[in-house]
Amino acid sequence: MIDKLTLYLQFPFVQYALIVGVLIALCSSLLGVTLVLKRFSFIGDGLSHVAFGAMSIAAVLELSNNMLIVLPVTVLSAVLLLRTGKNAKIKGDAMIAMISVGALAFGYLLMNIFSTSSNLTGDVCSTLFGSTSILTLTQAEVWVCIALSVAVVVIFVLFYNRIFAVTFDEDFARAAGTRVDLYNLLIAVVIAVIIVLAMNLVGSLLISALVIFPALSAMRIFKSFRSVTVFSACASVLCALTGLLVSILAGTPVGSTIVAADVVFFGLCWMIGKVKGGVRV
Amino acid sequence: MALITVKDLSLGYEKTVVASGINFTVKEGDYFCIVGENGSGKTTLMKTLLGLKAPISGQIIRGDVLERNEIGYLPQQTEVQKDFPASVKEIVLSGCQGRCGRRPFYSKAEKALAAQQMERMGITPLASRCYSELSGGQQQRVLLARALCATRKVLLLDEPVSGLDPEATEHMYELIKQLNDEGVTIIMISHDITSVKKYASRIMILGGDAA
Numbered sequence: 422m423i424d425k426l427t428l429y430l431q432f433p434f435v436q437y438a439l440i441v442g443v444l445i446a447l448c449s450s451l452l453g454v455t456l457v458l459k460r461f462s463f464i465g466d467g468l469s470h471v472a473f474g475a476m477s478i479a480a481v482l483e484l485s486n487n488m489l490i491v492l493p494v495t496v497l498s499a500v501l502l503l504r505t506g507k508n509a510k511i512k513g514d515a516m517i518a519m520i521s522v523g524a525l526a527f528g529y530l531l532m533n534i535f536s537t538s539s540n541l542t543g544d545v546c547s548t549l550f551g552s553t554s555i556l557t558l559t560q561a562e563v564w565v566c567i568a569l570s571v572a573v574v575v576i577f578v579l580f581y582n583r584i585f586a587v588t589f590d591e592d593f594a595r596a597a598g599t600r601v602d603l604y605n606l607l608i609a610v611v612i613a614v615i616i617v618l619a620m621n622l623v624g625s626l627l628i629s630a631l632v633i634f635p636a637l638s639a640m641r642i643f644k645s646f647r648s649v650t651v652f653s654a655c656a657s658v659l660c661a662l663t664g665l666l667v668s669i670l671a672g673t674p675v676g677s678t679i680v681a682a683d684v685v686f687f688g689l690c691w692m693i694g695k696v697k698g699g700v701r702v
Numbered sequence: 703m704a705l706i707t708v709k710d711l712s713l714g715y716e717k718t719v720v721a722s723g724i725n726f727t728v729k730e731g732d733y734f735c736i737v738g739e740n741g742s743g744k745t746t747l748m749k750t751l752l753g754l755k756a757p758i759s760g761q762i763i764r765g766d767v768l769e770r771n772e773i774g775y776l777p778q779q780t781e782v783q784k785d786f787p788a789s790v791k792e793i794v795l796s797g798c799q800g801r802c803g804r805r806p807f808y809s810k811a812e813k814a815l816a817a818q819q820m821e822r823m824g825i826t827p828l829a830s831r832c833y834s835e836l837s838g839g840q841q842q843r844v845l846l847a848r849a850l851c852a853t854r855k856v857l858l859l860d861e862p863v864s865g866l867d868p869e870a871t872e873h874m875y876e877l878i879k880q881l882n883d884e885g886v887t888i889i890m891i892s893h894d895i896t897s898v899k900k901y902a903s904r905i906m907i908l909g910g911d912a913a
């Protein structure tokens with residue numbers, strides 16, 4: 422098995438997949454804590470469906486680089502969802518359900534009517550559950566992914582203290598002069614970017630898992646914001662690596678294998694948390 | 703020296719007026735209490751004073767000694783932070799946010815300030831404990847230390863003793879009194895007039911006449 426692995430690791434496409442996988446896992450875990458605690462996790466869910474809709478439009482238009490349409494549409498939806506989530510007549514979560522299910526339906530409809538592909542079900546399935554496209558990345562795509570990931574990490578580190586303040590107590594932060602709306606917007610935009618990135622890896626239905634599971638796992642064991650953030654980033658990278666390697670060796674679907682690793686890891690952390698909690702109290 | 707002057711203020715949400723005809727002045731060094739029944743609009747008044755929401759009509763005039771980021775705020779306890787993973791130190795330090803300006807990280811001086819306020823509130827031994835695992839009284843002292851990082855001048859406290867047992871309540875009142883003696887102006891909300899009478903220099907009844 423080790424031989425097989427070292428052989429595989431010599432292929433550039435496997436190296437690309439590992440690089441991109443690790444970066445995406447890292448980015449997606451960073452904002453997980455904020456998302457969970459701000460009850461924003463459903464926004465992530467809604468956005469991933471919007472990204473699916475945008476993806477199908479890109480497929481129908483036969484754009485060579487579907488990022489060009491998926492990224493702006495998803496970012497725009499993130500901004501809209503955040504706006505309406507607060508003060509619309511339709512309640513925030515119902516609104517998000519509407520948008521996300523609507524996008525899903527329209528996306529599939531569009532693909533069905535206009536698609537020239539002979540393997541429609543396969544196309545849809547791979548957009549929803551992640552494709553093997555992670556294994557067919559071009560060098561240019563890898564660079565785009567690296568650039569976006571670096572941007573996400575830098576933004577997160579620079580605004581770490583503000584993100585904490587805004588997540589923990591919005592009113593206090595606002596009273597202290599922090600521009601809360603601006604940072605909420607920033608968080609939403611970064612989430613949108615992460616979702617678009619992660620679609621390549623696990624597909625749009627499984628993205629929420631990638632964002633939320635590492636944070637929830639870390640929250641079982643750790644009790645400070647910093648340790649939870651650091652641990653969930655490490656956990657996410659570890660699970661992504663494990664999932665990728667397993668799927669390469671065993672030929673299982675990449676996205677579901679990674680998410681399965683995240684679920685197993687969550688189970689472990691949950692048990693550790695129980696034992697630790699039981700001992701301490 | 704007037705810190706905050708409120709003239710003929712009406713507050714509420716969208717079109718519903720919660721309270722109106724509010725007039726008062728808070729001077730430097732005051733221990734000013736706002737008392738009222740549940741639902742009389744005390745929290746709404748505090749949020750309006752803080753500029754978190756706009757008044758329906760009337761004026762709030764801040765003295766020029768008072769910049770926006772010189773007010774410390776102790777919010778009414780909410781359930782939201784119940785399972786939030788944050789250490790005491792992280793929370794107290796976040797009170798220094800208003801001092802940062804464009805700087806992304808806290809300076810040495812700000813970290814020292816946070817440590818000093820934790821000492822002042824007697825929570826230094828709890829520094830690396832998880833906020834959500836503390837008792838109600840300890841949690842309030844953490845939030846008070848955070849508010850003190852944000853201000854030297856004015857503290858706005860929204861029902862700081864609600865949900866505390868009698869002993870913790872007494873301790874909290876003593877702490878607040880001590881801060882006031884050290885020169886911090888206190889604006890406090892309460893629905894319990896008897897205990898407030900003992901400490902406050904002035905009391906206003908919301909939904910009634912000023913006393």
Ligand SMILES: Nc1ncnc2c1ncn2[C@@H]1O[C@H](COP(=O)(O)OP(=O)(O)O)[C@@H](O)[C@H]1O
Pocket residue numbers: 715720738739740741742743744745746747
């Ligand atoms: N976000 C809100 N939107 C609309 N009405 C609100 C909101 N928050 C509070 N209220 C109403 O305003 C009134 C005053 O509330 P509040 O200021 O919290 O009272 P208190 O703090 O004195 O108990 C209540 O009748 C409450 O129902």
Ligand SMILES: [Mg+2]
Pocket residue numbers: 744745746778861
């Ligand atoms: Mg109240």
